[in-house]
Amino acid sequence: MKGPQLLWRHWGALARRLRESKHRGLPALFSDFDGTLAPIVPHPGQARLPARTRRVLERLAALPGAAVGIVSGRSLADLRRRVRLKGIHYIGSHGEEWAGADGRRRVRAGAGSVARIRALGRRLEKDLASRSGVRVERKTVSVAVHYRRARPHAAAQARRAVLAAWKKHRRALRLLEGKKLLELLPAGSRSKGHTVEALLSRRAWAGSGGRPLIYLGDDVTDESVFRRLRRGDVGIHVGANLRSRAQYRVSSPAGVARFLERLLEVLA
Numbered sequence: 319m320k321g322p323q324l325l326w327r328h329w330g331a332l333a334r335r336l337r338e339s340k341h342r343g344l345p346a347l348f349s350d351f352d353g354t355l356a357p358i359v360p361h362p363g364q365a366r367l368p369a370r371t372r373r374v375l376e377r378l379a380a381l382p383g384a385a386v387g388i389v390s391g392r393s394l395a396d397l398r399r400r401v402r403l404k405g406i407h408y409i410g411s412h413g414e415e416w417a418g419a420d421g422r423r424r425v426r427a428g429a430g431s432v433a434r435i436r437a438l439g440r441r442l443e444k445d446l447a448s449r450s451g452v453r454v455e456r457k458t459v460s461v462a463v464h465y466r467r468a469r470p471h472a473a474a475q476a477r478r479a480v481l482a483a484w485k486k487h488r489r490a491l492r493l494l495e496g497k498k499l500l501e502l503l504p505a506g507s508r509s510k511g512h513t514v515e516a517l518l519s520r521r522a523w524a525g526s527g528g529r530p531l532i533y534l535g536d537d538v539t540d541e542s543v544f545r546r547l548r549r550g551d552v553g554i555h556v557g558a559n560l561r562s563r564a565q566y567r568v569s570s571p572a573g574v575a576r577f578l579e580r581l582l583e584v585l586a
Contacts, residue, residue, distance in 0.1 A: 326396060336585070391496065415458060
């Protein structure tokens, strides 16, 4: 499979294509948060959106007819607190909760699913409390176990605990694997790809004569979006995963900020 190409080697052609498509409306711009807009940090609580990136996102969102969104595995409240931008779409918990540009919060999961997830979160916290480097993150509608900072033995124990919980409740839960983490969500929950696709289909963009989608992401969970991109859309992987389904790649969140600034020059 042909992997993503270095973006800057093809920027001239891509910029011309985006500039020529402006008569059909501005592209919808959606992006992952951690590892894409914000650098990866040792502890998720330390993640910050760089000021440079916030400024250019704010200017892109202010363009007439713009559609800007951020998609994350973080809870909606956490994501909004870290980004602090108005007039954009926030998708949290891999699509289980979201807020439109109007700011209204929506949640897909039912009360029963949320209660089950919360009970499992408490149990995993108790079972893994002594595992150094393992962190249990209890979100609104999911529970994630991070083991990026754990030694191999503790990481293996954490994985076994999550897999055992999932197998016991297989019909009610969905297992999602990301970078050094396992996450349990309600069964039937949507991937990032399903969620972005559904959101766009409800908006005027779907009938706007081929208005493209630009999506940026670094994680395996972002591949569900890249797989659904249509002809004319643009997928940008952040990092060195040469197996990504994205068309282009940049090396880091700093490269993302540079791309967004160049995109603003094209679209403004």
